[in-house]
Amino acid sequence: MPKRLTIKDIARLSGTGKSTVSRVLNQQGDVHPETRKRIEAVIEQYQFIPSRPARSMRVKESRVIGIIVARLDSAAENQAVSAMLPLLYQHGYDVLILESRFSTDKVVEHLKVLTQREVDGAILFSFTELTAAMIAGWESHIVLMVHPCEGFSSVCYDDAGAVQMLADHLFQQGHRRISYLGVNESDKTTGEDRYRAYLAACERLSLPPLASLGTLEYHSGYTLAGEVCRDGTSAVICATDSLALGIYKYLGEHPEHKITVAAIGNTPLLGFLFPAVITLEFGYANAGELAARQLLAHLTHTAPARTYLLTGQLNTDIAG
Amino acid sequence: MPKRLTIKDIARLSGTGKSTVSRVLNQQGDVHPETRKRIEAVIEQYQFIPSRPARSMRVKESRVIGIIVARLDSAAENQAVSAMLPLLYQHGYDVLILESRFSTDKVVEHLKVLTQREVDGAILFSFTELTAAMIAGWESHIVLMVHPCEGFSSVCYDDAGAVQMLADHLFQQGHRRISYLGVNESDKTTGEDRYRAYLAACERLSLPPLASLGTLEYHSGYTLAGEVCRDGTSAVICATDSLALGIYKYLGEHPEHKITVAAIGNTPLLGFLFPAVITLEFGYANAGELAARQLLAHLTHTAPARTYLLTGQLNTDIAG
DNA sequence: CTGTTAGCGCCTTCAA
DNA sequence: TTGAAGGCGCTAACAG
Numbered sequence: 001m002p003k004r005l006t007i008k009d010i011a012r013l014s015g016t017g018k019s020t021v022s023r024v025l026n027q028q029g030d031v032h033p034e035t036r037k038r039i040e041a042v043i044e045q046y047q048f049i050p051s052r053p054a055r056s057m058r059v060k061e062s063r064v065i066g067i068i069v070a071r072l073d074s075a076a077e078n079q080a081v082s083a084m085l086p087l088l089y090q091h092g093y094d095v096l097i098l099e100s101r102f103s104t105d106k107v108v109e110h111l112k113v114l115t116q117r118e119v120d121g122a123i124l125f126s127f128t129e130l131t132a133a134m135i136a137g138w139e140s141h142i143v144l145m146v147h148p149c150e151g152f153s154s155v156c157y158d159d160a161g162a163v164q165m166l167a168d169h170l171f172q173q174g175h176r177r178i179s180y181l182g183v184n185e186s187d188k189t190t191g192e193d194r195y196r197a198y199l200a201a202c203e204r205l206s207l208p209p210l211a212s213l214g215t216l217e218y219h220s221g222y223t224l225a226g227e228v229c230r231d232g233t234s235a236v237i238c239a240t241d242s243l244a245l246g247i248y249k250y251l252g253e254h255p256e257h258k259i260t261v262a263a264i265g266n267t268p269l270l271g272f273l274f275p276a277v278i279t280l281e282f283g284y285a286n287a288g289e290l291a292a293r294q295l296l297a298h299l300t301h302t303a304p305a306r307t308y309l310l311t312g313q314l315n316t317d318i319a320g
Numbered sequence: 321m322p323k324r325l326t327i328k329d330i331a332r333l334s335g336t337g338k339s340t341v342s343r344v345l346n347q348q349g350d351v352h353p354e355t356r357k358r359i360e361a362v363i364e365q366y367q368f369i370p371s372r373p374a375r376s377m378r379v380k381e382s383r384v385i386g387i388i389v390a391r392l393d394s395a396a397e398n399q400a401v402s403a404m405l406p407l408l409y410q411h412g413y414d415v416l417i418l419e420s421r422f423s424t425d426k427v428v429e430h431l432k433v434l435t436q437r438e439v440d441g442a443i444l445f446s447f448t449e450l451t452a453a454m455i456a457g458w459e460s461h462i463v464l465m466v467h468p469c470e471g472f473s474s475v476c477y478d479d480a481g482a483v484q485m486l487a488d489h490l491f492q493q494g495h496r497r498i499s500y501l502g503v504n505e506s507d508k509t510t511g512e513d514r515y516r517a518y519l520a521a522c523e524r525l526s527l528p529p530l531a532s533l534g535t536l537e538y539h540s541g542y543t544l545a546g547e548v549c550r551d552g553t554s555a556v557i558c559a560t561d562s563l564a565l566g567i568y569k570y571l572g573e574h575p576e577h578k579i580t581v582a583a584i585g586n587t588p589l590l591g592f593l594f595p596a597v598i599t600l601e602f603g604y605a606n607a608g609e610l611a612a613r614q615l616l617a618h619l620t621h622t623a624p625a626r627t628y629l630l631t632g633q634l635n636t637d638i639a640g
Numbered sequence: 641c642t643g644t645t646a647g648c649g650c651c652t653t654c655a656a
Numbered sequence: 657t658t659g660a661a662g663g664c665g666c667t668a669a670c671a672g
Contacts, residue, residue: 004438006665017643022667032641049436053376054665057648062373064414072405073398082392082419089418094384094437097417098409099402116369117414118324218592249593252572269589272538273569326649337659342651352657374649377664 005048014042025050056118065295066096066114066122068107075267077125080145080288084123087292093120104129111135121295126154128188140302143295145287147189148307153298155290155308157282159189159264160197162312166237166262166280167201169314175235175260178202179210179228181221181247182239190216194239194264214243221246229257241265241279248274264312271315279315286310325368334362345370376438385615386416386434386442388427395587397445400465400608404443407612413440424449431455441615446474448508460622463615465607467509468627473618475611475628477602479509479584480517482632486557486582486600487521489634495555495580498522499530499548501541501567502559510536514559514584534563541566549577561585561599568594584632591635599635606630 007021014021016035023029024039031039042048056062065088069077081097088095096119100106107130114122122138124130126147135142135152144154163180170178180198183191195213202209212227214220221243228236229250236259238244244263251257263270266281290308297303327341334341336355343349344359351359362368376382385408389397401417408415416439418430427450434442442458444450446467455462455472464474490498500518503511515533522529532547534540541563548556549570556579558564564583571577583590586601610628617623 004665007667008665011643018665019644019667020642023642026667030641035642051377051665052437053373053382054648055667056373057371057377057650057664058666058668060648072402073395075393078393078398085392085417085419089433094414094416096414097405099405113409117372218589222592245589245593269538269565272542273565273593324649327651328649331659338649339651339660340658343658346651350657355657371649374664375651377648377666378650378652380664 004051005046007048007050010039010042010046010048013046014039060118061120062094062118063092064094064096064117064119065299066098066110066117066119068098068100068110068122068124070100070102070125070127072097072099076265076284077145079284080125080291083285083288084292087289087296091296100125100127102127102129104131104134108134111138121299123291123295128186128191139305141295141298143291143298145291151305153294153303153305153307155287155294155310157189157287158309158311159193160200162264162280162282163194163197163237163239164201165312165314166264166278167198167205169278169316170235170237170260170262171205171207173235173260176207177210177231177233177235178207179231179233179236180212180239181224181228181236181243182211182213183216183220183243184213187216190239198237216240216242218242218246218249222249225250229254229259233259235260235262238263241267241270244270244274244277248277266315280312281315282310282312324371325366327368327370330359330362330366330368333366334359381440382414382438383412384414384416384437384439385619386418386430386437386439388418388420388430388442388444390420390422390445390447392417392419396585396604397465399604400445400611403605403608404612407609407616411616420445420447422447422449424451424454428454431458441619443611443615448506448511459625461615461618463611463618465611471625473614473623473625473627475607475614475630477509477607478629478631479513480520482584482600482602483514483517483557483559484521485632485634486584486598487518487525489598489636490555490557490580490582491525491527493555493580496527497530497551497553497555498527499551499553499556500532500559501544501548501556501563502531502533503536503540503563504533507536510559518557536560536562538562538566538569542569545570549574549579553579555580555582558583561587561590564590564594564597568597586635600632601635602630602632 007018011018011021021039023031024036098110121141123143125145132149139151144152146156148154148156182195185192199209210228212224214224225247241263244261247261262278264280270277287310327338331338331341341359343351344356420426441461443463445465452469459471464472466476468474468476502515505512519529530548532544534544545567561583564581567581582598584600590597607630
């Protein structure tokens, strides 16, 4: 056990005082270039790393940020988190990951824990039921994902634009019976917003709407598939890639239907199993990076709250 | 800003000294029941939480543990991690999650970071290339997942037993041509161990082996499917659930084959899309919990290194 | 430009 | 059983 060195040690080793060492460590104040070199050499030689707890205690900032995901096993959230981590670590922050499972209770509980842990900031994957009141007090050091909220920074997806893009694309391909398989409107973005956009698209393109709304799971897609694959439907837009998987299962059992499937999402599996699918994906990684940067901005110079709206990208690899 | 209280404050508030408060906080030493009650009341009333940095500094233990996963988006790893988190948090540990992407370089780098952060322990999702040398020094406070290592605690899966179980099951169902779709032997557990077990099973059951080895991705399963779906093969064992997805894609395009698919893994998607699949799953959540408990054991009372070998469970919902 | 000093909040002797 | 005192490693005045 080499017993970690302290700044006092390296002060002695480089023949200076603690404060000078501290100054070069935090690159603040003026230090004579030569003394600096000398100190840096010693630091390098002994691989000295200042103690975080000691620094935290003194400075009253933990250098920790919390991330509350809805589900640890969500592909989209995972991609976003993967993009955040390197950035945050790189800026010297530790990251605590918590899971809400879409429970507002869990969120407020986690937020309380994060407060107790004195974290410097947080990134929260939000959802419909979450109200501004639940995150009150965090405005200056939190960024929301997916769901915006007045007065808070957030990075969200352009749900309406996505459905619109999908509908237009299918229309251009000649489809005149485009139905929609979605999610219950109680979910604001994935449910209501996307459904509304579908209805609007039908209106705009003068198409007869045919839709069915269920839950997020692929089971729901399978169950509801029959309701949208009829009346001469030639294409269906799915609010979610898992829903599309459900439909494909249905189509596999009902080969008489010749239907084009389009979906929002980016499970690579979907495109692999069913190459004909048309997919629109938001850049989740990109979103994560944006969120992390915005949070960092909040933490360094008090930046104003800002909302990013990410637009999707069409993905029609195989289908002509 | 209510400005956090310190133990000094609550000492004053409860009319005692700092040390007494500290004693009840750490439930150590003898404290008069009455004084204790009084202090606890104040603590409760003000929702007092002692400062972690201050405690860490004094006690020289960070109460942080690191988890290095191979891939953030691995379903199996996610399940395991989900099980660890609550346990660890519950015991007062913060958790840092890092991603290795199967790179030994990343692992040693992360391990170094964890050392610098003075974490108390770590859980590492290991893989073939990882050698004992790379994790030297961690023996007393690390637990490995998936791959065992001499002198270190680990929780692993009984790969050989799993393949054996699958083979026996298929044999009992009357299959006499059972082929194998696996992973390159350069991967010790998923590759070599499972393949060897398949060969052994063939030997034992006097069946002619027919196997093909590729990579972990489902693309590989699709590509190699043709090589194992012939010579009268009636069933194929897949080393991995993703491989099974590849086979199913192939089978979908070659309906002339009537083949039973069995696989190790538990992607719920697989069973949903192809209910006839026979699946053997290790309890990943269970594994995670075990690992967390073992690490906690190491951290509290220096427990001896120990290896857990988890056996799988057959899953044949639909298939008769 | 640099060293000295004084705590940050907590735990741990050491007396009382 | 309890309080006072000391110091963990670091930063931020404050003198030089």
